[in-house]
Amino acid sequence: MRKAEKALKTIHLVLNIVFFWAKNEQNLKPAIYASERTMLTTWEFLRKNDIFNKKSILSIIYEIYRTFLTIYSEYFNKIQQYCHIQNGLHGYGRNSILENLNIFEQLGIICTTGVLYIFQAGIEQDKKLIESAQAIADLTKTLIENHLSTRTPYYDNHIIEISEAIFLLAFFSEKEFIDKWIKETLNHITFAYKKIGRYFPIQSDSFDDVVALTISGTINKERLIEISTLLPIIAQWCAVLELRESYSLVRDITEKVFQNTILQIWYPDNDTDQFIYVCNAAFESGIVDAPISIPETIEEMKTMIEKVQENTIKFEELSSVRYGFPILPIISSRHYRTPFLPCYWQQSVIKKKS
Secondary structure, eight states: OHHHHHHHHHHHHHHHHHHHHHHHTTOOHHHHHHHHHHHHHHHHHHHHHTOTTOHHHHHHHHHHHHHHHHHHHHHHHHHHHHHTSTTTTGGGOSSHHHHHHHHHHHHHHHHHHHHHHHHHHHHHTOHHHHHHHHHHHHHHHHHHHHOGGGGOOSBGGGHHHHHHHHHHHHHTTOHHHHHHHHHHHHHHHHHIIIIISOSSOBTTOOHHHHHIIIIIOOSOGGGGGSEESHHHHHHHHHHHTTOHHHHHHHHHHHHHTSTTSEEOEEEOOTTGGGTTTTSOGGGTSOEEEOSOOOOSSHHHHHHHHHHHHHTSOOGGGSHHHHTTOTTHHHHHHHHHOOOOOTHHHHHHHHHHHO
């Protein structure tokens, strides 16, 4: 056990060194990714060795977590000024594709910071942390308002960042803002696909495919949207938040514009916990619900959610959730591109039922 404690303390020291170098170089992004990987892999070490009951180990893990939170907070403090400027974050890309991908990356980091504060507030019972999360949610709205590219996701897996943002904003009852953003996003996706033939979320999440579609025109648009997770997840968000007009809109476009697209959602299974902290868990575990149809009413969609949840693992069966770190699957979504777990939006439906 002493050997494990020493190794974890060394890892924490190395993370602090990376953080120090990143601050000196005025480039915190490497520290963000290093802190994410550190949190995920150290949790996998705990899980694999089943040492959750060792207080000395858990105290070191918590110290690593505090450093992780500090790095995210530092990044947020550095970037927030650019969110208040019209297209203020676009200067970090050399063309429209890179600008778009950068915007969604920044959106994900900022929203993850807000969710971190929400979960930490639950642990510490500190109202100031909720106030900080509220400020981050307000900045998220500002970022979206000042960057039209947040309505034009290029990758299907940008639903991860969209879901993080909705999760954060919904916590502070920003339903009206979410509704407006969803409508604008759906309208932009539809227009981009039908009229322009590019700038819509492609299923492969491949930079080369975006270039082939957007610049060289060497790939057929239908081939790149044969599958979508973005559309059914948006539909379920609309159902959970009672956004009836937006729900009708997504149902309408899936029937009339994307009628040949297979709608699907990935769910974790009993094997997911052993992969989610080390890789994209969807490649190694889980089940896919497909093809999904968007029922006529929100009530029918909620019934669908209840039936699916009856046949999937419970949220608390993930070790990070069971032992008080429900942020880690979200970090895995950002870091490894593991799909955003449906329980984060579906659990409200299940709770109401129970």
